[in-house]
Amino acid sequence: MIAARYxxxxxxxxxxxxxxxxxxxxxxxxxxxxxPVESIPITLDNFVSKPSSRLAIWGKETFNCHDWMERMYTxxxxxxxxxFVGKSFDHKRLYxxxxxxxxxxxxxxxxxxxxxxxxxxxxVNVLRNNNKPGLAAYVLWYDGQFIENPIQHQIQxxxxxxxxxxxxxxxxxxxxNHSKSTLNFRxxxxxxxxxxxxxxxxxx
Amino acid sequence: MIxxxxxxxxxxxxxSDRWLLGFVAILFILVFAPTLSWLWGRWTMSVWQNxxxxxxxxxxIYLVREELIKRKDLPQHTSAWGFAILIPAxxxxxxxxxxxxxxxxxxxxxxxxxxxxxxxxGIERSKAILFPLIILMMTLPIPLVxxxxxxxxxxxxxxxxxxxxxxxxxxxxxxxxxxxQVENGTLQxxxxxxGFSTLYAAVTIAILTAYFCNSTKRRxxxxxxxxxLAIAVNIARVLILTLLVNWIGLDVxxxxxxxxxxxxxxxxxLPVIFMLGQxxxxxxxxxxxxxx
Numbered sequence: 001m002i003a004a005r006y007x008x009x010x011x012x013x014x015x016x017x018x019x020x021x022x023x024x025x026x027x028x029x030x031x032x033x034x035x036p037v038e039s040i041p042i043t044l045d046n047f048v049s050k051p052s053s054r055l056a057i058w059g060k061e062t063f064n065c066h067d068w069m070e071r072m073y074t075x076x077x078x079x080x081x082x083x084f085v086g087k088s089f090d091h092k093r094l095y096x097x098x099x100x101x102x103x104x105x106x107x108x109x110x111x112x113x114x115x116x117x118x119x120x121x122x123x124v125n126v127l128r129n130n131n132k133p134g135l136a137a138y139v140l141w142y143d144g145q146f147i148e149n150p151i152q153h154q155i156q157x158x159x160x161x162x163x164x165x166x167x168x169x170x171x172x173x174x175x176x177n178h179s180k181s182t183l184n185f186r187x188x189x190x191x192x193x194x195x196x197x198x199x200x201x202x203x204x
Numbered sequence: 205m206i207x208x209x210x211x212x213x214x215x216x217x218x219x220s221d222r223w224l225l226g227f228v229a230i231l232f233i234l235v236f237a238p239t240l241s242w243l244w245g246r247w248t249m250s251v252w253q254n255x256x257x258x259x260x261x262x263x264x265i266y267l268v269r270e271e272l273i274k275r276k277d278l279p280q281h282t283s284a285w286g287f288a289i290l291i292p293a294x295x296x297x298x299x300x301x302x303x304x305x306x307x308x309x310x311x312x313x314x315x316x317x318x319x320x321x322x323x324x325x326g327i328e329r330s331k332a333i334l335f336p337l338i339i340l341m342m343t344l345p346i347p348l349v350x351x352x353x354x355x356x357x358x359x360x361x362x363x364x365x366x367x368x369x370x371x372x373x374x375x376x377x378x379x380x381x382x383x384x385q386v387e388n389g390t391l392q393x394x395x396x397x398x399g400f401s402t403l404y405a406a407v408t409i410a411i412l413t414a415y416f417c418n419s420t421k422r423r424x425x426x427x428x429x430x431x432x433l434a435i436a437v438n439i440a441r442v443l444i445l446t447l448l449v450n451w452i453g454l455d456v457x458x459x460x461x462x463x464x465x466x467x468x469x470x471x472x473x474l475p476v477i478f479m480l481g482q483x484x485x486x487x488x489x490x491x492x493x494x495x496x
Contacts, residue, residue, distance in 0.1 A: 001272070003280035006323040007224035010290070014231035017294040020301040025238035090304060154303055161302025 020162045029165035030089055035204040037069050037085040037170070044196040047073035052082065062101045063171070064090040073193055081176045081190050083197055087168040094171045095140055095150035099127055102173050103136045113148060114185050116195050123148040124194070126185045129177075136175035137185065137194060141201075143167050172198055225324075232320075235297065239309040246345045251466035252396035256405030257343035259474075263412060264336040271332040272325070281326025289319030307344065314340045335415050342408040351400060356382075358398035358435065365439045366393075366446055375450060384446055389454035391446055399438025402469040406434035409474055413481030426481050433476060437469045 023029050042049050049071035059068035068086035075081070084102055088094045099108050107130040116122040116139075123146055127136045140147040147153045147169070174194040185191050247257035297312035317337045321330040348355075359382045367379035370386070378385040382393045410430030414423040445465055448456045456462075 001276055001280070002225060002324045003282045003326065004221035004224050004324075005280075005282045006284070006286070007221070007228055009287070010228050010320070010323060011224070011231060013287075013290065013294055014228065014235055017235045017298050018231065020298045021235050021238065024301040024304070092305070158299045158302045162298055166302070 023163065024161070024166065031165045031167040033067070033087065033168055035201070037067050037087060037201070039204045040069070040083075040085060040197050040200050042071070044073065044193055044200065047075050047081065047193055047196075049073040049083070059086050063093045063098070064088045065094075066168070075189055079176065079178050079189060081174060081193050083193065084173040085170065085197065085201070086173075087170050089166045089168050091142075091150065091154055091169040094169050095147075098138055098171055098173055099136050103127075103175050106134070106136070107131060108136060111185070116186060116191060120146065122146050122195070122198065124185070124191070128181050132177075133180050134175070134177040135179045135181075135185065135188065135190060136173065137190065138171055138173040139194065139198060141170040141172065141198070170201075172201075228324075232316075235294075236309075236313045239297070239306060239313050242306040243310050243313075243343075247343070250396075251463055251470075252401055254343065254345050254404070255401060255470065256408060259405070260339065260343045260408055260412070263409075264340055267336040267412075267416070268333045271336075272329060275329050275332055278326070278328055281328065282324065283322040283327045283330070285327075286319040286322030286324075286330075290316050290323065291319075293319055307347065310344055311341070314344070336412070339408065339412050339415075342404070342411070346404070355395045355398045355400055358400055358403070358438075359393045359395070361435060362397065362399060362439050362442045363393045366442045369439070369443050370446065375447070377446075384442075386446060386450040388451070389449045391449055391454075391457070393442060396466075397438075397442060397445075399435060399441075399469065401466075402438055402473055403431060403434040405470060406430045406473045406477060410477050410481070413477055417481045418483045422481060422484070426477060429480065430477060434469070434473050437473045441465045441469050 052070040052072055054070055059065040059070075063086050065086035065088045068084070070082065070084040073081045073083055082102075086094065099106070108127040109130050111126040111128055113123045114126050114137075116124050122139055124137050124139050129135065140150055142153065142157075150169070172194060174190055174197070176188075176190045179185075179188045179190055243257065247254050293312045293316035295312075296315065297309045300306065300308035300312065314337070317340070318330060318334055321333060321337065325333075363379055363382045363384055366384060367377050370377040370384075376387060384391045384393065407430045410426045414426040417423050417426065445457065445462065448461065
């Protein structure tokens with residue numbers, strides 16, 4: 001009833017398909033990662049931090065992060081800025097509306113991409129609170145590069161991932177409750193802290 | 205007349221064929237096992253999600269088996285056109301192993317089945333089982349981004365209908381948006397209560413049943429009635445839950461009654477669809493029944 005004529009070419013095709021399946025699904029190979037996010041200094045410029053009160057399991061459950069930290073940085077004037085940095089091999093979990101988890105309860109409007117620093121340019125997704133002061137901003141970093149469009153980036157990366165282990169995407173997320181909507185994002189102390197955190201992490 | 209040598213060669217050929225086909229089956233399972241595991245997880249997540257996936261898959265397996273038994277006398281045919289389907293399906297799966305969406309891989313899995321059918325069963329038998337195989341696509345979870353507005357529409361329909369029914373029954377109610385306020389509590393018709401899962405299941409089963417129904421009138425009826433039936437059954441469910449809240453209090457939503465009511469929507473809508481889709485009895489059978 002079943003003809004075996006094409007068995008051998010089908011076996012060959014299935015064996016080829018099995019290679020990335022084994023790499024990613026069975027072995028779950030992941031690139032070595034030796035830059036823990038905890039290495040970001042507790043004190044950045046004039047900001048001193050303390051850890052936030054989230055449970056240790058929160059980052060894993062929310063973003064599937066294998067390495068994450070969240071700190072409350074306070075400047076000399078008492079302004080508090082929250083910084084989250086997390087790494088995950090599950091890229092979509094990190095880039096798909098991180099504000100829903102990290103700025104829960106705030107009604108935010110996206111201002112699109114703004115650029116920090118000239119060389120290399122850092123694309124920052126900026127969001128503002130809709131009806132009160134405060135903003136959130138995040139930067140995505142992958143394999144030494146800043147990612148402007150994560151979906152496009154993931155599609156472009158798929159061919160490499162056919163035979164190579166997964167690399168983590170890193171999310172730098174910063175938010176405050178004091179920046180006025182009239183103030184340009186790059187002029188806020190929040191933007192300065194984000195830049196410092198990224199620069200420090202790059203040097204690790 | 206078959207000589208001994210021919211018999212020997214034939215049995216040798218069959219034996220190697222069996223090994224090859226067995227190896228194909230094992231490799232196919234190895235390639236798609238993680239995807240199947242993910243699909244199983246989605247199908248069994250809750251009654252509010254894609255519960256119909258298991259039912260539809262079992263139905264498809266049954267229908268494919270029946271069709272192949274009907275055509276078992278057809279000679280062994282193959283068609284190389286199967287590669288034109290199988291290769292893209294496997295590429296989609298391979299790319300998704302890195303992307304980690306799982307949904308694309310599941311799409312690749314179902315897409316590869318008609319390709320394998322052409323390669324191992326030939327064009328005639330593939331044609332016979334093509335429709336059930338395509339229907340398997342309707343067991344895939346639909347990403348929320350595509351269904352969000354539909355969920356909202358269904359929630360508003362359910363809220364407004366239940367509010368109207370309660371007023372007709374003389375039960376005081378205030379409703380706004382997707383909120384229903386009765387004497388003993390306030391309910392929100394959430395995404396899970398939108399009835400989308402019943403709608404998805406009813407439409408899928410209706411299409412499948414219509415395909416195997418001989419009567420054109422019944423086919424049209426099935427396709428027209430599936431969506432309104434699913435919506436009506438869900439409205440009835442929300443109405444009953446609201447009445448229970450009105451009589452007993454909000455605690456009733458924390459009991460098994462909430463989830464069982466979700467299952468009831470399937471248990472009412474799907475048998476009605478099957479019943480409507482039954483092939484009409486032939487005059488001969490009707491005559492025999494009347495004699496008995």
